[in-house]
Structure formats: C-alpha cells, structure tokens
Amino acid sequence: MKVLVCISNVPDTTTKVKFVDDNKKLDTNGIQWVINPWDELSLTRALELKDDASNGIQSVTVAHVGLATAEPTIRKALAIGADDAIRVNADPNDAYFVAAQLAEVVKAEAFDLILCGIESSDYNGSNVGGMLAEFLAYPSVSAVSGLEIKDGKALINREIDGGKEVVRIATPLVAIVQKGIAKEPRIAAMRGIMMARSKQIKVVEPVGVDVLTELVNFEMPEARAACKFFDAENVAELVSSLQNEAKVI
Amino acid sequence: MSVLVYTENWDGKFKKLSFELVSYASKVAEMLNTTTTVLSLGTVEKSELEKLGNYGADKIINGTSDALKVYDVQAYTQAIAGVVEADGASVVILANNNAGKALAPRLSVKLKAGIGSGVSKLPVSTAPFVVYKRAFSGNAYAKVQINSEKKVLTLAQNSFDLVENNKGAAIENLNISMDAGMVKTEVVDAQKQTGKLLLNDAEIVVSGGRGMKSPDNWGPLEELADLLGAATACSRPVSDEGWRPHGEHTGQTGKIIAPNLYVAIGISGATQHLAGVSSSKYIVAINTDKDAPIFEAAQYGIVGDAQKVLPKLVDAVKESKSK
Numbered sequence A: 001m002k003v004l005v006c007i008s009n010v011p012d013t014t015t016k017v018k019f020v021d022d023n024k025k026l027d028t029n030g031i032q033w034v035i036n037p038w039d040e041l042s043l044t045r046a047l048e049l050k051d052d053a054s055n056g057i058q059s060v061t062v063a064h065v066g067l068a069t070a071e072p073t074i075r076k077a078l079a080i081g082a083d084d085a086i087r088v089n090a091d092p093n094d095a096y097f098v099a100a101q102l103a104e105v106v107k108a109e110a111f112d113l114i115l116c117g118i119e120s121s122d123y124n125g126s127n128v129g130g131m132l133a134e135f136l137a138y139p140s141v142s143a144v145s146g147l148e149i150k151d152g153k154a155l156i157n158r159e160i161d162g163g164k165e166v167v168r169i170a171t172p173l174v175a176i177v178q179k180g181i182a183k184e185p186r187i188a189a190m191r192g193i194m195m196a197r198s199k200q201i202k203v204v205e206p207v208g209v210d211v212l213t214e215l216v217n218f219e220m221p222e223a224r225a226a227c228k229f230f231d232a233e234n235v236a237e238l239v240s241s242l243q244n245e246a247k248v249i
Numbered sequence B: 001m002s003v004l005v006y007t008e009n010w011d012g013k014f015k016k017l018s019f020e021l022v023s024y025a026s027k028v029a030e031m032l033n034t035t036t037t038v039l040s041l042g043t044v045e046k047s048e049l050e051k052l053g054n055y056g057a058d059k060i061i062n063g064t065s066d067a068l069k070v071y072d073v074q075a076y077t078q079a080i081a082g083v084v085e086a087d088g089a090s091v092v093i094l095a096n097n098n099a100g101k102a103l104a105p106r107l108s109v110k111l112k113a114g115i116g117s118g119v120s121k122l123p124v125s126t127a128p129f130v131v132y133k134r135a136f137s138g139n140a141y142a143k144v145q146i147n148s149e150k151k152v153l154t155l156a157q158n159s160f161d162l163v164e165n166n167k168g169a170a171i172e173n174l175n176i177s178m179d180a181g182m183v184k185t186e187v188v189d190a191q192k193q194t195g196k197l198l199l200n201d202a203e204i205v206v207s208g209g210r211g212m213k214s215p216d217n218w219g220p221l222e223e224l225a226d227l228l229g230a231a232t233a234c235s236r237p238v239s240d241e242g243w244r245p246h247g248e249h250t251g252q253t254g255k256i257i258a259p260n261l262y263v264a265i266g267i268s269g270a271t272q273h274l275a276g277v278s279s280s281k282y283i284v285a286i287n288t289d290k291d292a293p294i295f296e297a298a299q300y301g302i303v304g305d306a307q308k309v310l311p312k313l314v315d316a317v318k319e320s321k322s323k
C-alpha cells in the first residue's frame, strides 16, 4: 500500500496577519511557515502505521502544491520521516486548483491511501480533500479521528453530526482527518534531519485548470467594543446586562 | 434556475440549523429573483417536512433510496448532484458542519461549481457573485468572487436569523434510483450522542480553562450551564489533561462554534482558542489576570477568582430567573 499525505504550508498559528497590495495579498514579512497542524498529525499517523510491518505500507510520500519557497516545510516533513516528496510547482489561487493538481499526482503514482487535513489554518476552506476525492472518483471519509489498517482495508473512526461511527472501507480512499488521528506530532530526530538533506523533492509542473473563483480582497474583522468590566462582588449587574442589554439569556 | 438547499435530518427530525439554512437560501433566491427548493434525503414524516415550508421554501423534495441508508459521502454527492441538475439549480447551499464540509467540495467538482465555504452573511452582490468567508482562523475575512455558472455555499451555524415566510410549499416524494454497488462505506459501529445538548447547536456555551485549577471544580460551572440551558466546553489543555471529554474542546484544533453567548472561565484567550470561539456574538470572560488576552475578545468581563465568582454567578442567575 502506498500512502500520500497532502501538506499545506501555513503561517504559524500565532501570526498576526496583515495584508498588502490593496488587501489582496498576505504580508509575508516575518511570517514563520509551518506544516498545517492537521497535516503534521496525518503524517505522524501514516508513519505509525508504516512502522508496523503487518500493515503492509511500502511508502509514505508527501505532496505539496506551491512554490519553491515552501521547500523548508517539505524538508521538515521529510525529516519527520516521509520517504519522499512531490511538489507541484505553482502558486495556487484556490482549493479547486490545488485538488486538480493533487489528482494528477495520485493518478501518476497510483497511491492507495490519501490523507488530507480537515482544513488549512489560513484559508479555512475544508475543501481540498473532498475535491480531490471527487476528481479521482474515489470514496472519501471525513472528520476522521482514528485510522487503522485491518485485512488490507481501512478501519476508520469518524465524527458525524450528532455521533460517532466506525466504518470499514477498501482502498483507494481519501481520508480527511481531524483531531484524534494522532496524539502528538512526531518530531524530527537528528538522524531524520540528516537523511532529509539527501532526499529528493520531485518537482512537477502544473496542469491547466479552469478558474472558478478569485479572491477580491481580505478584510480585517470589525474591531470589537472594549470590554465592560464588572466588580467581582457585584455579578448581578453582569447578569442584568446579559439579560437587558445583550439580550442573550 | 433555482436555489437548492440541502438539509440533513437527525432520526427523522430537523433542527434550528435546518431552518437557518432554508431562511438563508430563500433570501439568496430573492436576491437572484428565483425560487427556493429544499432537499431532504432519507425517511422523514410529512408533518416534519412541512416545517421546512415555514421559512420561505417554494418546493420541498423528499428523496429516498436504499443506497442512502448508510452515509457514504460519494453516494450522497451523486444523489444531491442529480437533484440539482434536475431542478436546474444555480446555487446549492449546505451547512458548514461535518456533513456539509464532506459533501460541498465533492459537489463543487461534480457540478464544476466554485465554492464559498463557511459564509455567515448574504452574498455581497450577485452579479458578480461575491461572498464573504472566514480566513486565517477568524483573524480575517476574505471576499471571494465565484465566476462559475453554478455555485456551492456552506453556511456557518447560528450565523443567520430565522425568517418566517410560509409559501405553502408542495412536498414532492422522489425515489432516487442508485446502484447499491456505489456504496463503499460499511458501518461497523455507531454511537449516537443523546440527551446532552450538542456543543455546535447550543446558543449559550459555558467553558472552562486551566484557571479552573482541577477537574473537581466543575460543579458550579455545570450548574451555571444547566441554569442557562447551555452546553459546556473547555480549552485544549483541559481536555488533553483528561479533565473534560475531548468533544468539549473548542478552538483551532477543536470545535469551531458561534453561540450567542460564550462564557470563558479561567481561559487565557490564546489565538488558537479564539480561532474556535471568536464568532460568538457575545463573550464573557472571568479571569484573575486583568491583562489576559481573552478580555480583548470579550464584551463583558470580571477580574476575579473563578472559584469565588462562579457560585455568585450561579446565585445571581437563579435570582434573576425567579423574578
């Protein structure tokens, strides 16, 4: 079984975002780029599964659609333990474009199990995984919080609205992962970092894709009114404000 | 042309979320000068389906098929896409919940429809079609123009008020013919969350952080939640420590919620936490540290010890309810 982990390269979650070019572009000055937290956990789970030889996983590959500036993030994935990496050399404008490129990657190398995160922490689309599955006409399972391989099939815990299910499903398959998939992200050890230096990042050129959406601009949320403080000895006033002013209780 | 809205049902019942979706869809339809079709899949009683008609629906389609008994995302996508084509819908609207997040991107590819996910307002304009969506974990918004003929939108829960408007919509029963072989998902085990109010559905949420000090201190917090008809939540370290169940953790890596009121007790307000709760209409913070970042996100605050303030708050709410 060949596993592909799709990784997006996102600003560190504590970044205070700012925009430039008439609010059309993120100001990348001083931004720390990281592997999207979900993708780090997917990669961790894929490597855990590979560690157990009985799961029959031959390789764990990471793929990223983005420019060469994302290579440090890809190297980090290699250092954590991915066997190899593919980068589609393009500056994506939306999830549809990204998913269309990843579909070509999957077709070219016949991956069986594809892992995507539930959302990127930057554009918050929750779109790439599902789109990729539909481009490939593969089944998909969303909100995956646990993944095992049993008798060559995937055994998956998923969250549905109002409950949880355990489902069994054959590969090929796209699993869209969320909290619970792995406990802590695996950290790159010295040996991994050394080995990652010699691993190749395979670069492929993008295919043409119809442009369905375009970004008009970004906006900052409206500033909230300053906090109104109440005395700890007089909480009745707070309750009365919630009732009569905010009208929420 | 029409606006088609898909709503799930929960054991044959709809929720407020369903009615928010229909209200929103019918307003979008008004902007486009067209009609609203509501699609429900699976077995639902007529009297329940009729409730969807109270929020501006022109037509209600009740689709059933044996292939839809198991929730297989690919099969559901095919079923919904078929109805969209037959109805000639140009805009498809789903909830931005687990089901919507699973189905909408697949529909987008199948229908070649540009997507606007997690919208919380009506489109800014319809020609060109421009929507507002959350970006950077709630730290910014993006205005996105959708150029494709068909569009898919997912609506954030609790972001749109119900609009009553009964047009006496007809209910059409539709037998969706589907190849059973298309269903690849096999459900081995299922656990329903019963009884307790679901965090995503709650209009009021009372949440505790590390400042609660110990899992044994949750009594008054739960009492407050009960009094307010609220769900309980927590910060990530609290669920990581096993003080509270994992399903309660809100934030970037937990649940993203938008209740009318979020009460944050002993929570510092880290950006990753705020990413899950900053869309709440009102935030109340209780914290010993007057400089805690949570007060920047809150409208109402008390600087004080949770252990002392909580019991007083419980009493004050009881008092106000007895009036």
Ligand SMILES: Cc1cc2nc3c(=O)[nH]c(=O)nc-3n(C[C@H](O)[C@H](O)[C@H](O)COP(=O)(O)OP(=O)(O)OC[C@H]3O[C@@H](n4cnc5c(N)ncnc54)[C@H](O)[C@@H]3O)c2cc1C
Pocket (backbone or CB within 6 Å): A013, A037, B208, B209, B210, B211, B212, B213, B234, B235, B236, B237, B238, B249, B250, B251, B252, B253, B254, B265, B266, B267, B268, B269, B270, B271, B272, B273, B276, B286, B287, B288, B289, B292, B304, B305, B306, B307
């Ligand atoms: C990639 C990533 C993702 C993350 N995702 C999430 C997420 O989804 N959700 C999340 O919550 N966190 C998340 N975190 C963790 C986040 O950064 C914070 O560490 C966490 O939110 C802090 O939780 P807390 O506010 O409960 O604890 P603390 O930061 O320890 O804050 C405790 C607060 O309680 C106050 N306090 C202390 N004693 C009292 C008292 N007696 N009465 C009242 N107040 C008191 C303190 O002043 C302090 O403000 C994430 C971190 C990373 C790196």
Ligand SMILES: Nc1ncnc2c1ncn2[C@@H]1O[C@H](COP(=O)(O)O)[C@@H](O)[C@H]1O
Pocket (backbone or CB within 6 Å): A005, A006, A007, A008, A009, A036, A038, A039, A063, A064, A065, A066, A092, A095, A098, A115, A116, A117, A118, A119, A120, A121, A123, A124, A125, A126, A127, A128, A129
């Ligand atoms: N540029 C990208 N390259 C590779 N994978 C991506 C990229 N963008 C998003 N993904 C994958 O899609 C998931 C969801 O992203 P999104 O749809 O952008 O919220 C991420 O967790 C990744 O697994």
